[in-house]
Amino acid sequence: MHSIATRCSAVLSRGFGPSIALVKIYDTSTRSLVALPERPGPVRMYFCGPTVYQRIHVGNARPFVLSMWLRRWLIECGYDVTLVENITDVNDKIYDAARAEGIASTDLAAQAAAWYVEDTALLGLGRPDVEPLVTETMPEIVGLIEDLVARELAYEADGDVYFRVRDFEDYGCLSRQRPDDVQEQEPNAAKEDPRDFALWKGQKPSEDAHWPSPWGDGRPGWHIECSAMAEKFLGTDFEIHGGGLDLVFPHHENELAQSRGAGREFAKIWMHNGMLQLTGEKMSKSLGNIATLREVVEEWGRETLLLYFMTGLWRNPIDFSIDAMDAAASQVESFRNALRSGGAPSEASPAADSANDAGWQELVAALEDDFNTAAALAIFHGWRATGQHALLRRGLALFGLDGLEVEDAVPPDLAALARARVAARAAKDFDEADRLREQIEQAGWGVRDTVSGFELVRRR
């Protein structure tokens, strides 16, 4: 029997090979650091976005933040970058949630997609270049399934269409499973093989939205949408495919099988971000106590959340806790204080310019080495401690943290509310104090108690 490495060598050797370019990214398929192509690339990136049926969890923000940071950084490096990040608006979870609420699944998906855009906009990092919806990609999805059927890599069974796993030689290479050990997916007696997965699902009475296809009305399986959307906007081959580590199997294994099986080159580098962990376990819906992205931004502010994400290497898990967020908040505070006390950006002398160049190269080296934001953060603290504010401003700006030094002018009516709150607390009228806090928060500000009374901080 061949080892996985031998069997998968064909699929694993499709990277860029030796390159003089220095930006290196850890690639799941080869389990190694892979260099990006020479500048200006292009670097075309596809990241899997969320399935939309409720406000997104803070954990779903990690791939969004990573992809937007990487896009900024690669553009700074001189790359021609295109980032596509889909929104899954057709899915079992959406049908289930809509049924429970007694509304149309398409209405729920449209509402939740708008929430997703609204909530990620709070991060102040801009938008991906394209954010396609499944419901807008049906012709391409059906076309790709027809290609697979024509190649006999897919077959119809009971109104569904399934991918024939045993006929795709490289199946299992991304997630490093031997073909015989691949876990069963989507149990259905009509399938030829328990490992086969659905490309198209025939309409069920419980599902209110459906689309026409050569196999009857129905809707796409989950995985085919990303193969179709990546190809529609990036072409048949592209540089980076990203998403959470929980997507390696089955989602990305299946995407790879579909696209390579249909004769496309598909992604060269697979970039999987680590999950957020709540007390050591993956934060999942079943754990309860879910923090939505919106709640976290409202509680701690966008800067603190962005800095928190910087503290971990993108592909490692990261603990999410109140302590971790408080620690991030105090780091933000240290940068804010340094920039505010450091005065306005000064006109740099030629000598300072060359020193800045050398300093900047230190940051470049950290980010070129697998986009190490934790190392970048340590460099920022070095610049803070030595008063190199021009460098610090430039570095923080890469991560969306360039507004830190701006003193927020407190609106007088909010200051009055905050003073009334101090008075209410002094009179032990805590209901009134809570009401005033809520009023301040609804205006987009937070209020903190301090030794001298209160401090008002803008939340976004």
Ligand SMILES: [Zn+2]
């Ligand atoms: Zn996907």
